[in-house]
Amino acid sequence: MALITINEETKEYKKGTTFEEIANEYQSEYDNTIALVVENGKIRELFKTVSKDAKLSFLTYADSTGHKTYARSAIMIMLKAFDDVCGRENIEQIKVEFVIANGYYCSYKGNFKVTDDIIAKVKARMDELIKENLPFEKESIDTDDAIKLFGDRGFMDKVSLFKYRRSSTVNIYKLGDYVDYYYGYMLPATGYVKYYDLIPYDEGFVLVIPETNAPTSIRPFEERRHLFETLKESTELDEKLSVSTVGELNDAISDGRINDIILVQEALQERRISEIARKIVERGTVKFVMIAGPSSSGKTSFSHRLSIQLRTYGLNPHPIACDDYYVNRVDTPKDKDGNYDFECLEAIDVEKFNDDMTALLKGELVELPHFNFKSGVREYNGNYLQMEEDDILVIEGIHGLNDKLSHTLPTESKFKIYISALTSINVDEHNRIPTTDGRLFRRMVRDARTRGTSAQSTIKMWPSVRRGEENNIFPFQENADEMFNSILLYELAAFKTYAEPLLFQIPKDAPEYFEAKRLLKFLEYFVALDPKIVPNVSLCREFIGGSLFPV
DSSP, X not given: OEEEEETTEEEEEOTTOBHHHHHHHHGGGOSSOEEEEEETTEEEETTSBOOSOEEEEEXXXXXXXXXXXXXXXXXXXXXXXHHHHHOGGGEEEEEEEEEXXXXXXXXXXXXXXXXXXXXXXXXXXXXXXXXXXXXXXXEEEEHHHHHHHHHHTTOHHHHHHHTTOOSSEEEEEEETTEEEOOSSOOOSBGGGOOOOEEEEETTEEEEEOOBTTBTTSOOOOOXXXXXXXXXXXXXXXXXXXXXXXXXXXXXXXXHTOHHXXXXXHHHHHHHHHHHHHXXXXXXXXXXXXXXXXXXXXXXXXXXXXXHHHHHTTTOEEEEEEGGGGBOOGGGOOBOTTSSBOTTSGGGBOHHHHHHHXXXXXXXXOEEEEEEETTTTXXXXXXXXXXXXXXXXXXXXXXXXXXXXXTTTSOGGGEEEEEEEOOOOOBXXXXXXXXXXXXXXXXXXXXXXXXXXXXXXHHHHHHHHHHHHHHHHTGGGGGGOSEEEEOOOTTHHHHHHHHHHHHHHTSOTTSTTHHHHHHHHHHHTTSOOOOGGGSOTTSTTHHHHSOOSSOO
16 A cells, blocks of 8 residues: 555555556546646656555646646647548658648648548547547557657657667557657546647648637637748748757767758848838838847847848937836736736836937937836936938837737838847657747846846746736737747757756755756757857857847
8 A cells, every 4th residue: 555645644555556547536626637646746747656655646637737748638639630531651741841720730741632522530539539538558669669669650750869869768659549749748538628620721731729718619720821921931831941840959969961051041041031021112111110029939039030121221329128118127017926917018117219200200319218127117318219211110129010009100100120030940740839938038047147047046936927928918929010930940959058056956855857857858868959050140159158239
């Protein structure tokens, strides 16, 4: 017998009892389905069993880790259903590309075509698999055996990935006769995936799943065409460089091809920035370039590089930071937890911003403010500006795409740019890298270097940052005139050198340890890239240091 403590209550359970059995006893106390357990500080899948005295807690679909587990399990059910309906011999590739709103966009290759009829048959097969409540079986096998197994099945992306694996074993998952590898945890059985939809979209299809804040329902797929096209273009460019998975990136670093890839990537970004500058100039009426994007998107470096391109057209750009229009700290609104909410629009003195911008548009002399983040007070230090014919303002801030920020400025005078680090490289064809992970690494490395912020503090505040983005940035991204993807497919390999020591500093008893452990495991997939070969004008330099720009 083992003593198991849950919510300060201790009970005896026979060793060998599954965590699923224990979770079922406590399910009625939770609003959402239990997906995982935490045993003595370690996350365990529900099909694991009790082996010793332990303290347990539960993670549900409403938790980020539980939600990812749900998505992973739904993807495996979908892939098996495609195998069963279309025939494994006819499927060359099904690739989980990226997330759009509440859906996973997937592309495909093979001797079949995704039609309404095929989608209906795959959904019907998924429903059957879910009704049968088949177990997800986990097995640890020798790495060399895994390479042979997936090589025989045509999953060469996994072969390339495992080639660089340091561990002698690999955990694989089986669903009936379907075998796959997943980076992360799985649910105990198919019956746990109760809500999903599958719809044809563009040249592929979208697997729609519940959102974290509403895990018991499916919201209709929200098309975000502008974002989709930007992600699709980035993915296609990666494929042209033959670097669309981590294994292929590792190959490029190991084979000595990475220098050329870096130079091509940087050239592609510069060409894109040049195209945006040209469109601004061609419009002819633009006096305000409004740049917005989530945390660690590279807005500062982008604004400097865009300004250089605008200068090549004879314009005189002036940077304006919306942060300088923060209300004084004592007047800053607070969130539901009583903390200052710097992300909301009300934290900005909107009327003062509009008064100053309108005056500049009229050609008046204006003294621009500077916000002192140490004292929490807006200051005036003699920074005067008066716009002439060739002058243009490059305004950076999270609310730049929200017309409420610039409600008095003529529409034709504004050019809106949405910038984000939209990760396009994946672990392998079935394991995508969340965009938020890339930005988290950026912020972690930058803030440790420039502000002395620990990785633990960065991880702790990340959920609050994400909530601010969901409320204040993402709803307006489709309103942008142009989107710019600031991601560099090689950057995670460059961040590895800086991020690993920071993450190892987080103690095991800290609440942020789970996330640190996950991120450290993720970095194990990458061969480290020597940061010295990153160009000093690269957006990557905003985070690792050594940039030519004042960032």
